[in-house]
Amino acid sequence: MISLSRRLTVAIVTLVAASVGIPSIGVWVAARWHAIAILDTSLDEHALALSYMLARHGGRPPPRADPPPPPLRSAGGAQFAEIIEGDGGVSVFRSRTMDDQPIPLPALLAGTRDGDKVWLTLADGRRLRALVARPLGLTSLPIPGPSSTIGGAGPAPAVPGDGESPNKPLRLLVAHDASGEMAELTRLAMLLTAVWVAASGTGLIAAWSVRRTILRPVHRLAEAIGAVDPERLPTNLSVQVPIEMAIVPARLDELLRRLGAVIEREKRTIADIAHELRTPIAALRTTLEFALAAPGGGLGRADAERLLGVAIGMQALVANLLILTRLEAGLEKVAPINVDLADLVSNALDTLAERAAARRLRIEAPDDGPPPFATSREHARLVVQNLLDNAVSHATPGSAISVTWRRGYGSTTLVIANPTTAAPLPPDHQFRPFWRDDAARAGDGLHCGLGLALCQRLTTLLRGTLVVAADQPGRFLVSFTLPEAWPS
Amino acid sequence: MRLLLVEDYSVLRDSLRNGLTSVGYVVDATDNGEEGLWYALRNPYDLLLIDIMVPGLNGLELVRRVRAEGKDVPVLILTARDGVEDRVEGLDIGADDYLVKPFAVTELLARIRALVRRHHRAPNPLLQVEDLEIDTAGRMVRRAGVEIVLTPREFALLEYLAMRPGAVVTRAELREQLYEFASDPDSNALDVFVSRLRRKLSRPGLPTLIQTRRGHGYLLGAPGPEA
Numbered sequence: 001m002i003s004l005s006r007r008l009t010v011a012i013v014t015l016v017a018a019s020v021g022i023p024s025i026g027v028w029v030a031a032r033w034h035a036i037a038i039l040d041t042s043l044d045e046h047a048l049a050l051s052y053m054l055a056r057h058g059g060r061p062p063p064r065a066d067p068p069p070p071p072l073r074s075a076g077g078a079q080f081a082e083i084i085e086g087d088g089g090v091s092v093f094r095s096r097t098m099d100d101q102p103i104p105l106p107a108l109l110a111g112t113r114d115g116d117k118v119w120l121t122l123a124d125g126r127r128l129r130a131l132v133a134r135p136l137g138l139t140s141l142p143i144p145g146p147s148s149t150i151g152g153a154g155p156a157p158a159v160p161g162d163g164e165s166p167n168k169p170l171r172l173l174v175a176h177d178a179s180g181e182m183a184e185l186t187r188l189a190m191l192l193t194a195v196w197v198a199a200s201g202t203g204l205i206a207a208w209s210v211r212r213t214i215l216r217p218v219h220r221l222a223e224a225i226g227a228v229d230p231e232r233l234p235t236n237l238s239v240q241v242p243i244e245m246a247i248v249p250a251r252l253d254e255l256l257r258r259l260g261a262v263i264e265r266e267k268r269t270i271a272d273i274a275h276e277l278r279t280p281i282a283a284l285r286t287t288l289e290f291a292l293a294a295p296g297g298g299l300g301r302a303d304a305e306r307l308l309g310v311a312i313g314m315q316a317l318v319a320n321l322l323i324l325t326r327l328e329a330g331l332e333k334v335a336p337i338n339v340d341l342a343d344l345v346s347n348a349l350d351t352l353a354e355r356a357a358a359r360r361l362r363i364e365a366p367d368d369g370p371p372p373f374a375t376s377r378e379h380a381r382l383v384v385q386n387l388l389d390n391a392v393s394h395a396t397p398g399s400a401i402s403v404t405w406r407r408g409y410g411s412t413t414l415v416i417a418n419p420t421t422a423a424p425l426p427p428d429h430q431f432r433p434f435w436r437d438d439a440a441r442a443g444d445g446l447h448c449g450l451g452l453a454l455c456q457r458l459t460t461l462l463r464g465t466l467v468v469a470a471d472q473p474g475r476f477l478v479s480f481t482l483p484e485a486w487p488s
Numbered sequence: 489m490r491l492l493l494v495e496d497y498s499v500l501r502d503s504l505r506n507g508l509t510s511v512g513y514v515v516d517a518t519d520n521g522e523e524g525l526w527y528a529l530r531n532p533y534d535l536l537l538i539d540i541m542v543p544g545l546n547g548l549e550l551v552r553r554v555r556a557e558g559k560d561v562p563v564l565i566l567t568a569r570d571g572v573e574d575r576v577e578g579l580d581i582g583a584d585d586y587l588v589k590p591f592a593v594t595e596l597l598a599r600i601r602a603l604v605r606r607h608h609r610a611p612n613p614l615l616q617v618e619d620l621e622i623d624t625a626g627r628m629v630r631r632a633g634v635e636i637v638l639t640p641r642e643f644a645l646l647e648y649l650a651m652r653p654g655a656v657v658t659r660a661e662l663r664e665q666l667y668e669f670a671s672d673p674d675s676n677a678l679d680v681f682v683s684r685l686r687r688k689l690s691r692p693g694l695p696t697l698i699q700t701r702r703g704h705g706y707l708l709g710a711p712g713p714e715a
Binding site: 274275276278279280281282283284285286287289290293294303306307309310 | 497499500502503504506507510511566568569588589590591592593594596
């Protein structure tokens with residue numbers, strides 16, 4: 001399960017750490033870049049000064065008695081090693097502060113090119129920033145004498161071998177002790193790290209506080225939901241939350257209202273079922289009580305037939321309710337087989353013939369119908385039976401019920417039309433179980449008020465459509481359309 | 489006693505009509521409100537039994553229109569609607585009582601008797617005319633302490649006369665109370681009927697209780713001041 005608390009903490013701490021850490025790294029990088037830039041500028045200037053000095057002394061290093069190069073822009077004063085590599089050996093001029101430091105010149109110079117700025121690490125751990133350059137105006141250094149090392153700290157000059165040119169390119173190496181700058185940078189890095197750690201810790205505390213603040217309304221909401229009495233659903237939760245979270249209780253209130261409406265509808269349906277059953281039960285009870293109270297206490301055949309009719313009606317109501325419940329629970333399954341709809345209509349009309357005759361109804365149906373196609377026979381039969389039953393029940397006595405077929409592109413429609421004196425069904429009540437207008441039960445004691453609701457749900461199951469319309473005043477028309485090919 | 493029954497569920501309607509007739513009531517029955525209103529406004533009923541959910545004219549509207557016409561006939565509503573609001577609405581609109589389906593026949597009959605007695609201002613179920621006792625609840629008749637067995641229709645006739653002791657009840661009124669609407673009894677059937685009842689009530693040495701007023705009708709007991 002996702003922990004909002006953990007996510008919030010991680011997010012806030014990460015945010016704070018990043019917002020402090022990234023600028024800190026930037027500051028440190030900028031400081032280092034700036035320090036190196038100052039060092040490099042100093043090296044360039046010093047190399048230039050040294051070039052001039054070499055030129056003034058004819059390509060030889062100046063004597064020790066000469067004044068040192070001018071002070072350079074460097075923290076802590078001039079700490080330069082000046083190294084001049086010439087043909088056949090190396091001449092080294094060292095500043096005084098570097099006298100006792102061995103410098104691995106050959107190894108260093110071997111891998112560098114002119115203009116390179118490199119780092120050197122001395123034996124005592126100090127770091128040097130060094131520049132390898134070619135002095136201006138001098139392209140080579142004359143072969144020195146047996147020992148031209150000034151200051152006596154350089155290695156012995158090398159003697160050129162056979163085939164070697166007596167004049168080799170002159171190169172300078174100027175180095176600057178960068179230990180001070182490096183130490184400053186290290187201190188800066190430590191300071192920035194300490195700031196970052198402190199900021200992250202503060203972020204952790206802030207995250208804990210923010211988490212509590214943010215989750216408090218959630219807890220309040222949870223308490224309000226937990227306090228809801230399922231037997232008496234409120235229409236709103238009445239919980240105070242920040243405006244940013246107002247959508248949550250608003251949506252929950254909406255959900256409660258919809259849930260309440262569903263429960264109300266279910267209650268109404270149950271009440272409707274009870275009402276539907278009360279009248280036939282009253283008929284059964286009244287008939288039986290009067291029969292028992294009568295001298296001789298017996299039921300005549302006519303009474304028995306009437307009671308059987310009531311029982312059949314109640315059985316139909318219960319069966320239809322069961323199907324409706326199964327449909328609404330998604331438990332009804334379709335097993336498509338080839339079905340002759342015209343055959344279903346014919347069978348339904350046979351079962352209704354007696355009642356139609358009793359109401360002097362004429363049924364006009366064509367002899368032929370659409371070719372068989374795949375659908376659920378039992379469900380289609382229920383729809384056809386209910387629609388025709390409705391027509392026989394509600395058609396104006398003595399009128400004609402019209403049954404026609406209409407073929408569409410990939411579909412077949414059964415159209416049933418009958419004159420009626422009943423008021424038109426309001427569209428939003430057409431498929432509501434047990435809804436009836438004032439005249440809905442006229443003339444038929446077995447009508448249970450479920451027919452159209454059941455047909456509509458069955459039609460949906462069969463991937464078809466059911467349209468109820470009053471195309472003319474006093475005329476009821478229902479169109480039942482099914483696809484001729486069962487959708488895969 | 490003549491009742492009007494408005495009920496659209498045919499089995500219940502037939503059962504009630506037959507059952508009430510078997511205990512001595514005269515019952516006119518219809519399955520829709522419009523026809524029920526027509527009957528109610530044209531016939532002198534002792535009680536209307538009205539279902540609310542009937543086609544044509546809602547039962548409550550029927551009661552409202554009956555009251556609007558100034559008819560004070562008792563109305564007992566029979567309905568499957570059992571909500572408090574439904575009862576209040578029915579009683580407020582002018583019904584006298586309310587019975588929710590399904591009901592016990594004994595309770596229905598008791599309520600019918602109570603409403604009829606109240607309508608005829610005879611609150612006591614035991615009617616007494618001189619030495620004649622009529623138990624309207626137990627459907628028993630005694631004269632001078634001796635029980636007399638009557639058919640339901642004879643009992644209904646006697647009960648009707650007993651509710652108007654000493655008053656002349658016209659033949660037309662009696663015919664309306666004894667026969668359903670549109671029935672056409674033999675012209676002297678009523679006389680034969682009254683004669684048979686008179687014979688059953690007669691006891692040696694005791695005066696005749698049912699008097700004939702030629703050209704007017706019949707009266708039970710000694711004539712009252714206006715008889």
